[in-house]
Amino acid sequence: MSVNSPENRNNRKLLIVGLIVILSSINGILIYMNYQKKEKTEEQAEIIKVKNSELENQIKVYEALKADFERQSQELQAMGLENDSLEAKIAAISSDLSELRGFRKSSYTLSDQRRFRDRAKAFEVQLKQKDDEIAKLKADNEVLFTENTELKEKQNKLADSLTTFKTATRDLSDKVRVAARLEAQNISVNIINERGKTKDDNDNEFRAKRVDKIRVAFQLAKNEVSTKEPKSVYLRMIEPDGAALYNLSTGSGSFQVEGEDMYYTAKRDFVFDNTQQQLNFVYDKNAAYKKGLHTVELYADGFLIGKTSFTLK
Structure with a gap:
């Protein structure tokens, strides 16, 4: 195939x-x-x-x-x-x-x-x-902060009111203290000689050699504000040279006036009874006095309550 x-x-x-x-x-x-x-x-x-x-x-x-x-x-x-x-x-x-x-x-x-x-x-x-x-x-x-703020404001207002009250109270106290200040009226100065005889002089002039002691007498004026209580009055006798007579052995010392220390010559304690009582100082320097103008100042409760002067020739 x-x-x-x-x-x-x-x-x-x-x-x-x-x-x-x-x-x-x-x-x-x-x-x-x-x-x-x-x-x-x-x-x-x-x-x-x-x-x-x-x-x-x-x-x-x-x-x-x-x-x-x-x-x-x-x-x-x-x-x-x-x-x-x-x-x-x-x-x-x-x-x-x-x-x-x-x-x-x-x-x-x-x-x-x-x-x-x-x-x-x-x-x-x-x-x-x-x-x-x-x-x-x-x-x-926030609520607490608001409440605290309001509380602080109230406290500040209260503190301000308290400060105002204290200031008013202090001012009132100062006014009362000033109103209660005593006043020495009819201040007289006379000398006491060695024989104890007192000699006055309308002209406040005395012979230095005849001065043995110096007598300062005054009367306290009526004062309805001042408290009836024991008080002290201080005598400052300032000599012609500007120095206050000061002798610890005769009762001199120091006291305060407006926060400052001052020397006083003599001190007298008494009870204020608002009867215009008579007070006096008899000061014996135990030494010859200087000739010239002498100033007498009287103090009580931190205030100057009276002042006069006399001259020794």
């Missing part, structure tokens, strides 16, 4: 067609498999993309939570308060953040997503509750 017989040619055609059909089928299968593989790759890439986005979002949520809890802690500290539970929450969120940042994109499972979402929701509820609590504390503090 010839090789190129019609039958052989037909067989070759059938074989070629079969091969073509087989190759087409294989090619179709390969195309389908490649398509399936591409879809699967794209699906996996989309899943990874979604996981990555979810992970980043969750990290942002936790960072915001941490910032809010730290803000609450600072607000409480500003009010002088401490809260250990807040510090514990901040520490827990920091730990979760470290775990979230440590995930690889492919290892962040749906279970992890649900776990961290649930924890974030719980933290958000606690954050809201603490914000409400802080708002109430601030409102209470």
